[in-house]
Amino acid sequence: xxxxxxxxxxxxxxxxxxxxxxxxxxxxxxxxxxxxxxxxxxxxxxxxxxxxxxxxxxxxxxxxxxxxxxxxxxxxxxxxxxxxxxxxxxxxxxxxxxxxxxxxxxxxxxxxxxxxxxxxxxxxxxxxxxxxxxxxxxxxxxxxxxxxxxxxxxxxxxxxxxxxxxxxxxxxxxxxxxxxxxxxxxxxxxxxxxxxxxxxxxxxxxxxxxxxxxxxxxxxxxxxxxxxxxxxxxxxxxxxxxxxxxxxxxxxxxxxxxxxxxxxxxxxxxxxxxxxxxxxxxxxxxxxxxxxxxxxxxxxxxxxxxxxxxxxxxxxxxxxxxxxxxxxxxxxxxxxxxxxxxxxxxxxxxxxxxxxxxxxxxxxxxxxxxxxxxxxxxxxxxxxxxxxxxxxxxxxxxxxxxxxxxxxxxxxxxxxxxxxxxxxxxxxxxxxxxxxxxxxxxxxxxxxxxxxxxxxxxxxxxx
Ligand code: S3P
Numbered sequence: 001x002x003x004x005x006x007x008x009x010x011x012x013x014x015x016x017x018x019x020x021x022x023x024x025x026x027x028x029x030x031x032x033x034x035x036x037x038x039x040x041x042x043x044x045x046x047x048x049x050x051x052x053x054x055x056x057x058x059x060x061x062x063x064x065x066x067x068x069x070x071x072x073x074x075x076x077x078x079x080x081x082x083x084x085x086x087x088x089x090x091x092x093x094x095x096x097x098x099x100x101x102x103x104x105x106x107x108x109x110x111x112x113x114x115x116x117x118x119x120x121x122x123x124x125x126x127x128x129x130x131x132x133x134x135x136x137x138x139x140x141x142x143x144x145x146x147x148x149x150x151x152x153x154x155x156x157x158x159x160x161x162x163x164x165x166x167x168x169x170x171x172x173x174x175x176x177x178x179x180x181x182x183x184x185x186x187x188x189x190x191x192x193x194x195x196x197x198x199x200x201x202x203x204x205x206x207x208x209x210x211x212x213x214x215x216x217x218x219x220x221x222x223x224x225x226x227x228x229x230x231x232x233x234x235x236x237x238x239x240x241x242x243x244x245x246x247x248x249x250x251x252x253x254x255x256x257x258x259x260x261x262x263x264x265x266x267x268x269x270x271x272x273x274x275x276x277x278x279x280x281x282x283x284x285x286x287x288x289x290x291x292x293x294x295x296x297x298x299x300x301x302x303x304x305x306x307x308x309x310x311x312x313x314x315x316x317x318x319x320x321x322x323x324x325x326x327x328x329x330x331x332x333x334x335x336x337x338x339x340x341x342x343x344x345x346x347x348x349x350x351x352x353x354x355x356x357x358x359x360x361x362x363x364x365x366x367x368x369x370x371x372x373x374x375x376x377x378x379x380x381x382x383x384x385x386x387x388x389x390x391x392x393x394x395x396x397x398x399x400x401x402x403x404x405x406x407x408x409x410x411x412x413x414x415x416x417x418x419x420x421x422x423x424x425x426x427x428x429x430x431x432x433x434x435x436x437x438x439x440x441x442x443x444x445x446x447x448x449x450x451x452x453x454x455x456x457x458x459x460x461x462x463x
Pocket of ligand 1: 033034035107178179180181182184205206330331354
């Protein structure tokens with residue numbers, strides 16, 4: 001496990017969660033990150049004005065906004081959550097004059113690479129230390145089949161230079177790993193390619209790209225062949241700008257949901273959360289654990305199903321999570337591991353080796369942190385088993401390393417609210433990646449945090 005200690009000139013924001021109870025109220029979580037990236041990119045590929053309400057204004061999405069602006073899209077906000085994107089049309093990206101910095105965002109960089117693969121430009125892409133360490137060959141390989149050329153580091157790692165195919169050839173590609181990012185990169189590439197591009201997946205991954213491209217008028221169709229899903233896009237069709245509202249992010253809602261379940265006397269309502277079935281694996285799993293989460297007021301927003309979720313404190317039992325469910329809850333395993341520590345019995349999570357190549361190695365990070373908090377956990381090459389001892393059993397009284405990973409930071413802070421003694425994280429700044437208002441929103445429900453050096457804007461920790 002690489003050392004995550006910052007260097008001497010780096011400012012960090014340690015934060016401690018205090019044991020809390022009685023979390024009550026309505027919590028508005030910010031817009032869905034996956035849909036936000038796609039809304040910005042799709043709008044950038046349309047001529048005319050796309051209007052987006054509820055865009056996630058977090059570092060990850062702002063990096064995609066910055067990259068699209070560098071390639072000719074005009075993107076502005078009224079400061080009140082309403083964004084306008086005036087795009088360049090399919091295949092219309094201009095050559096960026098400088099490096100495209102995608103920050104921490106795997107989704108941002110992989111989707112952009114897709115659109116660039118069939119654009120007549122050369123671009124250099126990079127990101128932060130976490131993103132530079134993540135494998136990009138999973139998108140480079142299929143995009144090279146269109147005729148795009150790449151020069152990156154080992155395994156295609158960033159920084160990477162790419163040149164879009166001058167005469168793109170349509171591709172048929174069966175995904176070797178279930179990945180919505182790879183699927184989406186290929187579909188964005190197919191938009192500017194004569195003929196039909198096909199992606200085949202045998203495990204359904206989030207389908208936001210399919211829904212959005214179809215809503216913008218792309219020639220996209222989906223065929224089922226047994227369990228296999230074939231997604232076809234026919235290129236060279238102009239898309240039509242749309243007005244859309246981004247639903248609340250279920251992957252962010254997972255944190256107040258978990259805190260409500262794990263702490264005493266909680267009653268929390270989360271309005272307007274996206275409940276697309278390709279994203280709700282955590283709700284299914286929590287239901288099997290006895291969570292009794294109420295899903296009400298189901299409706300549609302921006303071509304996506306949305307509902308209000310209500311959660312109350314609950315005694316939970318451990319479960320075996322079926323590996324085939326993993327694509328529908330891939331980002332929720334860290335917080336599920338925290339919840340499992342407060343459940344009675346073992347929770348087995350297997351078939352999730354993908355977690356090792358996320359913003360950090362999330363299996364190793366959760367194993368290390370949970371052990372520090374006094375939880376028994378067994379690490380597997382492809383997962384982990386948490387040996388829970390029931391509500392109120394987690395000792396806490398530890399500081400956990402987040403490895404610059406937003407979801408690891410929020411998972412341990414939520415667990416700290418339910419532990420016997422406070423749980424700290426070495427750095428809460430990565431939370432800005434996906435959920436900038438997390439601390440304030442949790443405090444509005446009654447959670448208590450102590451942010452070290454808060455008044456001074458942070459403290460410097462030397463390695
Ligand atoms: C995402 C897909 C998932 C997920 C990521 C967002 C997306 O990654 O982990 O946070 O928006 O397409 P993979 O497609 O690599 O599994």
